[in-house]
Amino acid sequence: DAKTTQPPSMDCAEGRAANLPCNHSTISGNEYVYWYRQIHSQGPQYIIHGLKNNETNEMASLIITEDRKSSTLILPHATLRDTAVYYCIDLPSGGYQKVTFGTGTKLQVIP
Amino acid sequence: NAGVTQTPKFQVLKTGQSMTLQCAQDMNHEYMSWYRQDPGMGLRLIHYSVGAGITDQGEVPNGYNVSRSTTEDFPLRLLSAAPSQTSVYFCASREPGPRAKDTQYFGPGTRLTVL
Numbered sequence: 001d002a003k004t005t006q007p008p009s010m011d012c013a014e015g016r017a018a019n020l021p022c023n024h025s026t027i028s029g030n031e032y033v034y035w036y037r038q039i040h041s042q043g044p045q046y047i048i049h050g051l052k053n054n055e056t057n058e059m060a061s062l063i064i065t066e067d068r069k070s071s072t073l074i075l076p077h078a079t080l081r082d083t084a085v086y087y088c089i090d091l092p093s094g095g096y097q098k099v100t101f102g103t104g105t106k107l108q109v110i111p
Numbered sequence: 112n113a114g115v116t117q118t119p120k121f122q123v124l125k126t127g128q129s130m131t132l133q134c135a136q137d138m139n140h141e142y143m144s145w146y147r148q149d150p151g152m153g154l155r156l157i158h159y160s161v162g163a164g165i166t167d168q169g170e171v172p173n174g175y176n177v178s179r180s181t182t183e184d185f186p187l188r189l190l191s192a193a194p195s196q197t198s199v200y201f202c203a204s205r206e207p208g209p210r211a212k213d214t215q216y217f218g219p220g221t222r223l224t225v226l
Contacts, residue, residue: 036215043115043201043217044154087153096142096161098169099205099215103153 003027004088009106012082018075020105022088025069031090033064033071038104039084047073047086051093078109113137117202117218124192124225132187132221134202140216142205143185147171147198148220154201160185192225199223 005023012018024033032051036044048055048062050071055062061074075082087104091097118133136143144159146169156169160179174196176188185204189196202218 038154041199041220043203043220044215045217046214085153098156098159098167099144099203100156100170101146101154 003090004102006086006088006102006105008103009108011108011110012075012078014080014109014111015077018073018078018082018107018109020073020075020086020088020107022071022073023069024071024088024090027068027090028092031092033062033068034089034091035060035062035071035073036087036089036101037082037084038087039081044087044101049091078107080109080111083107083109115202115204115216115218117200117221119221120219121222122224124189124223126193126225128192129188129190130192132189132200132202132223134185134187134218135183136185136202136204136216137183138204138206138216139182140204140206141182143179144169144203144205144215145175145177145185145187146201146203147196148201149198157187157200189223192223194225197223197225 003026034049035047038044050062063072085104087101115136141162145157146154155171158177160166166177200221203215205215
């Protein structure tokens with residue numbers, strides 16, 4: 001079973017920041033936080049990952065709390081193309097463990 | 112570099128028929144996996160492989176067989192199709208790396224309908 005929990009759906013106004021939360025209640029010290037998104041009918045796409053420091057790339061920012069029990073994916077200026085299902089995953093670094101996805105958060109960006 | 116390819120893109124089967132969904136990757140990744148996604152649902156892991164000759168079950172393995180004879184290919188076999196197997200099937204590959212971006216690359220999916 002997936003180890004993370006996310007709200008099933010969220011709305012965000014176009015141009016505003018979208019903040020997607022994730023709870024990592026069983027995350028262990030060697031597990032990274034990964035975020036993927038799935039745009040309608042396509043395979044999931046990697047967004048960002050981090051261990052304990054905040055991370056930023058061209059797509060998004062990732063905030064991880066000090067205790068690592070929760071994270072927030074931030075899309076700073078949401079566009080209609082960001083409408084998708086967003087998944088957070090805990091994944092050990094360098095391991096071949098199976099990767100399971102939860103149900104994710106359906107983000108609807110509203111014009 | 113084609114990434115992960117899947118064939119066919121669409122398939123309609125009758126109950127009881129068998130078929131193989133093909134998946135290939137050209138990134139020399141050891142880890143490959145199959146997921147299914149039912150309408151409005153999340154991804155569920157069917158089977159995965161950590162290298163040629165090594166496979167293991169995921170969350171929903173019943174009704175599916177896999178084998179991994181080469182690094183590049185990871186076919187998924189439906190032995191006797193059932194309507195409950197109507198779904199979109201995604202193949203993925205991944206190369207875990209220490210402290211590196213451990214990214215899964217997904218294929219475009221196969222949309223299977225079982226009548």
